[in-house]
Amino acid sequence: MGILRVSGRDLTALTEAIAGSRLGPRVAHYLALRDAHGEAIDQGLAIHFPAPHSYTGEDVLELQAHGGPVVLQLLLARCLEAAAETDPATRRPRLPHLRLAQPGEFTQRAFLNGKLDLAQAEAVADLIDAGTEAAARSATRSLGGAFSREVEALATHIVELRTLVEATLDFPEEEIDFLERADARGRLAAIVTALAAVLERTRQGALLREGMTVVLAGQPNVGKSSLLNALAGAELAIVTPIAGTTRDKIGQTIQIEGVPVHVVDTAGLRGEAQAEGEIERIGIARSWDEIERADAVIFLHDLTRAGEPGYEAGDTAIAARLGLSEACRVLHVFNKSDAVPPGIDSGGGLRLSVRTGAGLNALRRALLDRAGWHASPDEGVFIARTRHVLALQRSAVHLEQARALAAQAGAALDLLAEELRLAHGALGEITGAFSADDLLGEIFGRFCIGK
Secondary structure, three states: OEEEEEEEOOOHHHHHHHHOOOOOEOOOEEEEEEOOOOOEEEEEEEEEEOOOOOOOOOEEEEEEEOOOHHHHHHHHHHHHHHHHOEEOOOOEEOOOOOOOOOOOHHHHHHHHOOOOOHHHHHHHHHHHHOOOHHHHHHHHHHHOOHHHHHHHHHHHHHHHHHHHHHHHHHOHHHOOOHHHHOOHHHHHHHHHHHHHHHHHHHHHHHHHHHOEEEEEEOOOOOOHHHHHHHHHOOOOOOOOOOOOOOOOOEEEEEEEOOEEEEEEEOOOOOOOOOOOOHHHHHHHHHHHHHHHHOOEEEEEEEHHHOOOHHHHHHHHHHHHHHOHHHOOOEEEEEEOHHHOOOOOOOOOOEEOOOOOOOOHHHHHHHHHHHHOOOOOHHHOOOOOOHHHHHHHHHHHHHHHHHHHHHOOOOOOHHHHHHHHHHHHHHHHHHHOOOOOHHHHHHHHOOOOOOO
């Protein structure tokens, strides 16, 4: 089944040309979809959604036909042709400005006509692109307005406080001790606390949508490719006892508790002098590029080679290049625990056996901890984006500055009012109450045609 949609003002004449008659509102009519000569292009369904009770808020004609590309192309061409034809009743073109939709234009019109706010519109694309069940459910919550309601509740409280502050500025002769009588400090503290809670849930939603990138790093033959295969549950990478088998990156996205984790296996790291040829040297350089971009790095060690001077020197060189600043991103994992006595020291790192699977669940949990994931898909997480997180963070900064001003004796209410205004504006960017045209173009330009 293929679907073709037309959105615009007064589609009655176009509907009659295609369907042969007027259609009752929101009723599926099975009929012949006709060409200019009245011959059937296909037998299908036609539904008319009169404005404003439609997805876009405009009149919408939906044609459902057999999904072959030729049939749909014929229907599309017929719609454009019929729109340009002269309507016998009015002696004017039926729909003179009908054209092909731009990517995301239907959803953009829904936003501009007040059918969706910007966060809900983004959730449409997120629902389509969802790679996990948890992401799909969370996108549905956002599409239903769960995230928007959280943001709007914060905005309402800020507006109430702004109103009090600005009213006091307008009537200074009343000498109202605003901060004390209106409990401005208490209200502001409550808003800050509420925003922090929403920000934390938004971070979880952004992680659920965007996932995290994890790079497997270490010397050759420590088990990186085997670990990738074990995490993915498939033989993605070639595994041999020969050092340097992996010459280029291999990636796979897996799910851990519904969170997408993009795992990248890389070439084994060793010095240029040890690399066998130009191909391996290029592979090692690409490995370091991937490490720099990763959200987390699994530094894999081989317990069976612990204590070997050459091997220990190689690990020390890798650790030095990773640097102390990378400690928060690096997870030390000691592989081949099944092949060594229990007493072999792993330096406080996570012990693992890729061969037996021992320690894999602990590794998955550790990766989620590194990412900051502590929610459950059943806790009502809503999908979110990095821009939402950044907007909330800006709002939080302005609220903290407002809080600092309110704490001062003889607080400057004009500065306090300005910080509240900026905090409110940052929240408005999330739902589209305050949005630049270039932001809208960036968002809707990423949608597919027809949405």
